[in-house]
Each structure stands twice: as C-alpha cells, then as structure tokens.
Amino acid sequence: MRRKVKGNVDWVGKIDWELKKFHGSEYSTHRGSSYNSYVVQEAKTVLIDGVWAPFAKEFVDNLEAEGILAKLDFVVANHGEVDHSGSLPELLRRRPGLPVYCTAKGVQSLKGLYHEDWNFQVVKTGDSLDIGNGKSLVFVEAPMLHWPDSMFTYLAGEALLFSNDAFGQHYASERLFNDLVDQDELWAECVKYYANILTPFSALVTRKIAEVLALGVPVEMIAPSHGIIWRKDPLQIVTKYQAWAADYQEDRIAILYDSMWDGTRKLAEGIAQGISQASPSTKVVVHNVAKTDKNDVITDVFRSKAILAGSPTVNRGILNAMAGILEEIRGLKFKGKAASAFGCHGWSAEGVPLLLEELAKAGFEIRGEGLKVLWEPDAAAVEAARELGRKFVG
Ligand code: FEO
Numbered sequence: 001m002r003r004k005v006k007g008n009v010d011w012v013g014k015i016d017w018e019l020k021k022f023h024g025s026e027y028s029t030h031r032g033s034s035y036n037s038y039v040v041q042e043a044k045t046v047l048i049d050g051v052w053a054p055f056a057k058e059f060v061d062n063l064e065a066e067g068i069l070a071k072l073d074f075v076v077a078n079h080g081e082v083d084h085s086g087s088l089p090e091l092l093r094r095r096p097g098l099p100v101y102c103t104a105k106g107v108q109s110l111k112g113l114y115h116e117d118w119n120f121q122v123v124k125t126g127d128s129l130d131i132g133n134g135k136s137l138v139f140v141e142a143p144m145l146h147w148p149d150s151m152f153t154y155l156a157g158e159a160l161l162f163s164n165d166a167f168g169q170h171y172a173s174e175r176l177f178n179d180l181v182d183q184d185e186l187w188a189e190c191v192k193y194y195a196n197i198l199t200p201f202s203a204l205v206t207r208k209i210a211e212v213l214a215l216g217v218p219v220e221m222i223a224p225s226h227g228i229i230w231r232k233d234p235l236q237i238v239t240k241y242q243a244w245a246a247d248y249q250e251d252r253i254a255i256l257y258d259s260m261w262d263g264t265r266k267l268a269e270g271i272a273q274g275i276s277q278a279s280p281s282t283k284v285v286v287h288n289v290a291k292t293d294k295n296d297v298i299t300d301v302f303r304s305k306a307i308l309a310g311s312p313t314v315n316r317g318i319l320n321a322m323a324g325i326l327e328e329i330r331g332l333k334f335k336g337k338a339a340s341a342f343g344c345h346g347w348s349a350e351g352v353p354l355l356l357e358e359l360a361k362a363g364f365e366i367r368g369e370g371l372k373v374l375w376e377p378d379a380a381a382v383e384a385a386r387e388l389g390r391k392f393v394g
Pocket of ligand 1: 079082147165
C-alpha cells in the first residue's frame with residue numbers, strides 16, 4: 001500500500017513481518033524488516049530502490065495498480081544487493097528499456113547478479129538530475145557503506161536523503177516514522193544493525209558523514225531502505241553514527257563462553273562477580289555463546305570496553321561456538337577494546353592460549369595471561385576467577 005512520505009514522495013515498499021533471518025542465516029531479525037522503495041512524482045516519475053525477489057511480483061503489481069508503473073521515467077538503484085534489487089528483473093520485464101541510474105560499481109554488481117544488460121546510466125558524486133517542479137536528484141557515492149556500489153540520493157527541493165542501508169534498521173512497523181514507534185525497540189535495532197554490519201567500515205562512515213555535512217544542504221528527512229524513516233530530528237541518527245564510528249564503547253564488559261560440563265560456566269560467573277565487586281558501575285553481561293543469538297552477542301561486544309572469552313580445552317582446541325563467534329569478531333575489526341581468556345581443561349590446556357591468540361589477532365589488547373583451571377573448578381578456582389575479574393578492572 002502506498003504511504004505518503006513528504007511532498008510528492010510516497011513509500012511503496014514491502015514490510016516483511018515474518019523475516020527471522022537475513023543474509024542467509026547471518027543476521028537475526030527478531031522484529032522482521034522492511035524493504036523500503038520510494039516513488040517521487042514530479043514532472044518526472046522516479047522509483048528509488050526496490051524489494052527482495054520473493055515480493056517482486058506483488059511489488060510490481062502494486063505499482064501497476066497505483067498507476068505508477070506505466071508512468072515511471074527511470075529507476076535509481078542506490079545499491080545492488082538483492083534485498084533492494086530483487087524486483088528489478090520483474091520490473092524491467094514489464095517496462096523494458098527503463099533507465100537504471102546507479103554507480104559504475106552498481107553496474108558491476110547488478111550485471112554480476114542478474115546477467116542482464118539493462119539500460120544502465122552511470123552516475124557519480126555531484127551528478128544531478130532535474131526532475132521538474134524545482135526538484136532535482138543529487139547523487140553521492142558511498143563506497144563500502146556497505147558495498148562498493150552503495151550511494152545516497154538527495155532530493156533537492158524536499159531536503160530528503162535516500163540513504164539506502166545507512167541509518168536503517170531491520171524493524172517491521174506499520175508506523176512509517178521514527179517519532180511513532182517504540183524508541184527502545186528502534187534504538188536496539190539501530191545499534192544492532194551498526195554493530196553487525198557497519199563496524200568494519202567505521203572510518204569510512206566518519207569520512208562520509210563529514211563530507212555530506214560539509215555540503216551544508218538542509219536535511220529534513222532521512223529515508224533509509226530498511227525500517228522507519230527519520231522525520232523527527234533526523235540528524236539524531238547521524239550523530240549516533242558519528243559516535244558509533246569513533247571506536248564506541250560503554251562502561252560495559254561482555255563475558256562470552258561455552259561449556260561442556262559447566263566448569264567454564266562457573267569461571268565466567270566468578271569473573272562477573274569479581275568485576276562487579278571491583279567496579280560496581282560497570283555493566284557486566286554474560287553470554288553462553290552456544291545458546292545466545294550471535295548477533296545479540298556481537299551487539300554486546302560492540303557496546304563493551306572489554307571482553308573475556310572462555311572455553312574448555314577440547315581436542316587441543318576450543319569449542320566450536322566460541323571459534324565461530326571469534327571469527328565474527330575478528331572480521332568486524334573492533335578497535336580500542338581489551339580482552340582476556342579463561343577455561344577448564346583435563347590433560348592438556350591449549351584452550352586459553354588459543355583464545356588469547358585469536359583475541360590478539362582480532363585486534364584486542366590482551367591483559368594478563370588469563371585463567372586456566374585443571375578439571376572442575378573448586379571454591380579456590382572460583383575465587384581465582386573472581387580475582388581475575390577484580391584485577392581486570394583494577
Ligand atoms: Fe539492505 Fe546491503 O542491502
């Protein structure tokens with residue numbers, strides 16, 4: 001259903017209430033998502049982005065029913081990823097030859113994904129298209145935010161920025177605007193999105209925001225391609241991104257572990273107690289990573305100033321859930337965070353050194369040599385875990 005956004009701009013996307021996993025199974029979407037597509041109807045009629053392929057027919061049928069499909073003069077593809085471009089094959093089958101405006105990298109990704117030689121029109125930063133009635137579209141390339149092809153489109157005359165993935169959230173809501181939704185839910189989804197997708201590109205986020213702000217153009221609304229539209233104080237999400245991109249951390253420590261017979265769990269809990277004793281203001285979060293949603297774990301790592309990783313030694317290594325989350329953490333390139341490790345062992349004790357090695361490779365500042373406990377932790381071992389916690393924040 002078409003929804004009015006601003007001026008002659010309407011939302012024509014798809015709310016995906018039942019989506020629980022995104023990027024295959026890489027990203028949990030507890031609150032669903034949306035694929036936001038926008039139509040701008042001035043002298044020219046323009047479609048900005050589209051929806052994921054499973055909804056392509058429904059999407060294009062709706063455009064037809066609304067009388068938009070036949071009027072379209074061109075499409076803007078801010079980003080080639082399939083959640084936004086998946087409707088292009090159906091759209092262009094029904095409107096062959098329709099120009100598709102995108103970056104040079106966008107041509108590569110769209111050709112690579114669909115193997116079609118559509119009517120691509122390449123744009124670069126600063127290019128603009130007059131769409132009549134005093135309005136124009138201005139393009140701003142945003143490479144690696146989060147694909148090489150990504151760009152923003154600014155609608156001059158409405159002060160509206162179509163930011164694609166940037167400033168978005170996986171958050172299904174019939175309430176289109178930021179001021180109409182539950183603020184705790186909204187911000188939880190925003191920080192999760194940044195932590196899990198944009199962290200490795202933080203330096204680029206900082207530079208791109210500075211570049212856009214330096215243009216000095218008014219921004220009355222930011223319309224991303226997922227979740228709600230920033231209508232009330234739209235720059236609040238930009239300010240948040242600036243903070244998140246600056247090696248963000250809170251007075252928070254995340255303890256991540258997996259355990260076979262609860263020995264390593266007891267150490268995790270002891271460390272949490274020690275941290276709380278020595279630094280009551282520090283928020284401690286404890287996750288069994290084999291039982292906790294991994295994107296929620298990553299979000300807590302993002303918010304933390306330090307992490308402690310625990311695993312028993314198994315087959316001279318660590319448990320696979322810890323290995324998996326450490327691989328995620330390594331790829332996200334966190335900066336300015338400290339770490340240590342802990343775990344139980346029986347006849348050999350490779351687990352803790354291996355954890356420390358992986359944490360160092362992931363860019364964490366290693367504090368101390370961690371804690372290895374032979375067999376089941378007794379009261380003295382649990383006290384040693386508390387001491388590790390106390391010293392870690394001491
Ligand atoms: Fe929402 Fe990178 O696609």
